[in-house]
Amino acid sequence: MSNIRPTHGDSDWFVKDRFGMFIHWGLYSLPARHEWVKQREEISDEDYQKYFDHFDPDLYDPKIWAKAAADAGMKYFVITTKHHDGFCLWDTKLTDYNATNTPYGKDVLRPMVDAFREQGIKVGFYHSLIDWHHPQFVVDSMHSQRNHPDRDKLNEGRDQKKYIEYLKGQVRELLTDFGDIDILWFDFSYPKNENHPNDFVGKGHEDWGSEELNKMIRELAPNIILNDRLDIPDIWDIKTPEQFQPVEWPKVDGTPVVWEACQTFSGSWGYHRDESTWKSPEMLVRMLVDTVSKGGNLLMNVGPTGRGEFDKRALSALSEYGKWMHHHQRAIYGCTQAPDEFKAPVDCRYTYNPDTNRLYVHLFAWPFRHVHLPGLKNKVAYAQLLNDASEIKMPKPAGVHTNVQASMEQNNLTLELPIVQPDAYVPVIELFLK
Numbered sequence: 001m002s003n004i005r006p007t008h009g010d011s012d013w014f015v016k017d018r019f020g021m022f023i024h025w026g027l028y029s030l031p032a033r034h035e036w037v038k039q040r041e042e043i044s045d046e047d048y049q050k051y052f053d054h055f056d057p058d059l060y061d062p063k064i065w066a067k068a069a070a071d072a073g074m075k076y077f078v079i080t081t082k083h084h085d086g087f088c089l090w091d092t093k094l095t096d097y098n099a100t101n102t103p104y105g106k107d108v109l110r111p112m113v114d115a116f117r118e119q120g121i122k123v124g125f126y127h128s129l130i131d132w133h134h135p136q137f138v139v140d141s142m143h144s145q146r147n148h149p150d151r152d153k154l155n156e157g158r159d160q161k162k163y164i165e166y167l168k169g170q171v172r173e174l175l176t177d178f179g180d181i182d183i184l185w186f187d188f189s190y191p192k193n194e195n196h197p198n199d200f201v202g203k204g205h206e207d208w209g210s211e212e213l214n215k216m217i218r219e220l221a222p223n224i225i226l227n228d229r230l231d232i233p234d235i236w237d238i239k240t241p242e243q244f245q246p247v248e249w250p251k252v253d254g255t256p257v258v259w260e261a262c263q264t265f266s267g268s269w270g271y272h273r274d275e276s277t278w279k280s281p282e283m284l285v286r287m288l289v290d291t292v293s294k295g296g297n298l299l300m301n302v303g304p305t306g307r308g309e310f311d312k313r314a315l316s317a318l319s320e321y322g323k324w325m326h327h328h329q330r331a332i333y334g335c336t337q338a339p340d341e342f343k344a345p346v347d348c349r350y351t352y353n354p355d356t357n358r359l360y361v362h363l364f365a366w367p368f369r370h371v372h373l374p375g376l377k378n379k380v381a382y383a384q385l386l387n388d389a390s391e392i393k394m395p396k397p398a399g400v401h402t403n404v405q406a407s408m409e410q411n412n413l414t415l416e417l418p419i420v421q422p423d424a425y426v427p428v429i430e431l432f433l434k
């Protein structure tokens, strides 16, 4: 697609790399029942303090994390520098509520950034706009203290403007103390509107000082990629649909945009011990393929444990990605949606590399003997299975089964497949276009 909405930051690398790792790590890894636990269970600061007092990830070794990401085929990562509970992973000068004051006693962000960079992985910072710990953050209907009997009193003396200064100051630290940051990922705005009509206070761009914030960010880091959750149209670079797969390439005012789906292995972003809706490896691979087939990126989340490890389930899912990517990365990196003239048949997705002019047919269901590809007759010079470079025949009409003949007459290209599906969650056929 040529008419993609231009970005302010540098998204050239982003639309080629396609696959990243999201990491949600913080105090909520200890209760281990969702990163919104403070809000959902309306836990007071005093009661939440026990997680701060016991944060001691003794097994934390970010080199292991970075290696797991690289082995899975991930090219960039986005880490929660601060989530909604307000806890900061780095040695920020602007609050004591950070990792260095926990029993662990050290900045956990800096070694992570170093370790991922060492693996050649680009660095993104997620930063929560919302803060259920900061004393100046005005309590609203989303806040963990929303049902406090003395809510109005709680808000006496709170000054959101002071919070804005804090937010700005922290973003300045993040963009100046860690070398060049590639992505800044804010989360999130919920302005009072038709979706939130009863909010006693929603929060949007005025509550974050989004305009000013953006100005500062663009000055400090002109190439950075900014996500779309600051509640101002036009300043963002990428759209970030979450927990669903868009039906088609997302557009704004009819123009396709650079976009990234963010997804979880199970139903929680933070480590959740008892959550059991872990996606199958097959579904995970399909989600990656589906995303790239619509011109997008996939940011897949891991929620490390309170001891500082990726748990077994996450490691296993990552290694399944790694196995698939080992043979099929060529159908992901540098790829995008296929030109409009090529429409994938039922149960298939196409990805396309414009530089090599190769089209990739991803088969979500392995058919018996033939697959018929509309509009591709006489357009393909050579076809092979991607996993082992074994030839896929393109039978000529004469002497073959009549359904192949009929299909070819309709301008389809028919491929002859082996009966046995290759050992891959999603097998891929590589087509060298003429």
Ligand code: GLC
Pocket (backbone or CB within 6 Å): 024, 035, 036, 187, 188, 242, 262, 269
């Ligand atoms: C949401 C949630 C949050 C998660 C994020 C990831 O907005 O508030 O917990 O960090 O999505 O996209």
